[in-house]
């Protein structure tokens with residue numbers, strides 16, 4: 001018997017994750033409707049590899065506008081809905097807390113209400129985040145202090161959001177659980193740690209660093225090249241490649257029963273260690289002569305340490321990351337060097 005072609009809908013179609021997820025779903029013969037908000041200039045550069053595919057289409061819609069969400073979901077009746085849209089920048093959320101709440105919390109309720117009322121068989125994936133844990137972590141009593149992995153976060157770590165971004169994402173996360181329990185909606189949330197790629201937004205720390213190295217390299221490593229300004233470079237993040245993460249999102253939606261999973265690399269690195277790896281890749285062993293600390297880039301409240309465990313995803317989904325930290329950093333640096341030269 002022929003398998004039915006699945007329809008997926010992606011909110012946040014122009015973002016980093018959506019671009020990789022779209023490539024993956026097209027390989028699996030899905031039909032995709034990407035939802036993008038109206039912008040005055042074109043911002044579909046991340047979708048170059050999929051935008052002309054006959055199984056990919058874009059529609060306009062804004063998740064803060066329930067009428068548009070209702071209309072799009074009721075018209076397309078998607079088998080799978082991936083909500084990847086968000087005001088995704090943590091620092092910005094301190095300056096725009098209400099807007100962040102509208103998009104990251106209320107927007108998710110708009111999607112859940114639309115599913116409940118107009119498309120109750122759709123499966124929903126919500127982009128939850130390691131920011132929900134704030135400064136919390138658990139300790140593994142079987143390890144010692146000398147072991148870097150003694151501190152970790154997983155599905156059982158208590159949430160304690162440290163930013164307006166995370167507060168809004170927690171409201172969304174709890175709404176997913178509520179709609180699952182109250183209305184039997186198939187909805188799950190991926191608790192994803194940081195993930196990056198050459199398509200990462202330019203204002204996130206990894207891409208800010210690799211873009212800087214691209215420009216510095218183009219200058220011929222000019223000793224007078226303007227310095228890179230950074231904030232808290234002691235912060236530790238558990239960085240993965242976005243390509244690995246979108247595979248995990250899809251795997252979560254193939255389950256019979258909805259459940260939330262942590263996806264991560266399992267190892268935390270400081271921003272300093274990211275700088276080490278990225279600069280070493282272009283032959284620079286002392287990056288400190290190119291970097292200044294700018295106190296205005298510190299956040300009112302910081303998440304200092306993220307290092308996850310993906311045991312549950314490995315056991316139940318068979319998911320594991322495939323791209324190493326070093327390969328991720330090297331790919332980002334190489335592509336940013338190429339971009340400055342040829343774009």
Ligand code: NAP
Pocket residue numbers: 011012013014015016017018035036037039043061062063064083084085086087088103127128129130192193194195196201
């Ligand atoms: P991203 O590149 O910033 O993409 C966010 C997307 O949301 C963009 O397409 C953006 O559109 C769209 N969007 C913003 N406001 C919208 C609105 N009102 N209506 C419709 N769309 C709207 O983010 P990402 O890195 O791909 O992350 C995807 C999701 O995972 C986000 O929800 C993020 O919070 C979450 N997350 C990310 C990470 C990570 O490390 N990347 C980790 C955990 C969770 P424009 O292009 O028009 O701005």
Ligand code: GDD
Pocket residue numbers: 088089090091128129130131192193194195203204205206208229230231232233235236237271297298299302303306
């Ligand atoms: N953005 C930025 N810019 N961050 C800096 C800078 C800088 O100049 N200097 C130091 N940092 C530090 C931040 O203070 C933070 O501790 C760390 O670098 C990472 O910052 P971001 O790259 O902005 O990412 P994030 O961890 O705050 O948030 C990302 O990951 C979350 C998952 O943990 C985003 O993708 C969120 O949307 C996502 O939920």
